[in-house]
Amino acid sequence: DIVMTQTPLSSPVILGQPASISCRSSQSLVHSDGNTYLSWLQQRPGQPPRVLIYKISNRFSGVPDRFSGSGAGTDFTLKISRVEAEDVGVYYCMQATQFPWTFGQGTKVEIK
Amino acid sequence: QVQLVQSGAEVKKPGASVKVSCKTSGYTFSGNFIHWVRQAPGQGLEWLGRINPNSGGTDYAQSFQGRVTLTRDTSIATAYMELSRLISDDTGVYYCARADSYYFDNWGQGTLVTVSS
Numbered sequence: 001d002i003v004m005t006q007t008p009l010s011s012p013v014i015l016g017q018p019a020s021i022s023c024r025s026s027q028s029l030v031h032s033d034g035n036t037y038l039s040w041l042q043q044r045p046g047q048p049p050r051v052l053i054y055k056i057s058n059r060f061s062g063v064p065d066r067f068s069g070s071g072a073g074t075d076f077t078l079k080i081s082r083v084e085a086e087d088v089g090v091y092y093c094m095q096a097t098q099f100p101w102t103f104g105q106g107t108k109v110e111i112k
Numbered sequence: 113q114v115q116l117v118q119s120g121a122e123v124k125k126p127g128a129s130v131k132v133s134c135k136t137s138g139y140t141f142s143g144n145f146i147h148w149v150r151q152a153p154g155q156g157l158e159w160l161g162r163i164n165p166n167s168g169g170t171d172y173a174q175s176f177q178g179r180v181t182l183t184r185d186t187s188i189a190t191a192y193m194e195l196s197r198l199i200s201d202d203t204g205v206y207y208c209a210r211a212d213s214y215y216f217d218n219w220g221q222g223t224l225v226t227v228s229s
Contacts, residue, residue, distance in 0.1 A: 031214075035214070037214035037215070039214075039215040039216075041157075041216070048207055048219040048220065048221060048222050049149075049157065049207075049216070049219060050219065051215055051216055051217060054212075054214070054215035055214070055215070060217070092156065092157055094157075094215075094216075096211075096214035096215060097214075099171055099173075100159050100173040100174070101147070101159045102159065103156055103157040103158070103159070104156070105156050106156045106157075
């Protein structure tokens with residue numbers, strides 16, 4: 001199975017300041033079709049997860065543009081340009097390149 | 113709009129089975145795979161498997177192979193997840209999620225399954 005490792009596991013941030021989460025996979029996430037199926041999910045307290053970013057850098061419909069994704073191969077990053085109160089929650093990276101689909105451990109973003 | 117509505121919370125004894133439903137609406141049921149993901153209390157996300165609502169074909173995570181069964185009823189646009197031989201570590205919230213090719217674009221609200229003697 002592909003292991004997804006996120007850092008940091010906890011990220012206290014000041015409102016209005018940027019935040020960054022890294023995700024590293026144990027093997028390349030480039031699919032045989034040439035795409036890289038790495039997505040980022042946000043889970044607010046008490047809610048199901050929701051997708052923010054898919055295929056490394058594509059923002060899902062309705063996701064604010066302060067969220068951005070980047071990376072390639074085995075190293076990926078989610079950035080929040082200016083953290084808002086509603087961004088509090090746990091963020092997961094997820095790979096869908098190979099079965100079983102696997103998730104990172106999650107990074108808790110909280111306001112400092 | 114797309115909706116996935118799951119059945120209510122369950123309490124089961126060790127060794128029993130549980131079946132969770134995921135009723136979909138707002139789109140063509142046969143057009144998207146339905147996946148199931150588990151979240152133990154205070155923990156991360158774990159993929160259980162997926163079903164092709166069109167063919168009924170399934171893929172399962174090896175760690176659940178033999179214990180999980182995914183089915184669907186196309187007449188009522190509903191997917192089901194049955195987990196057998198329950199143990200206390202199976203306690204958690206079980207989610208169904210619709211896949212848009214290789215990511216989840218819609219999730220159910222989650223179903224809490226508690227395994228306790």
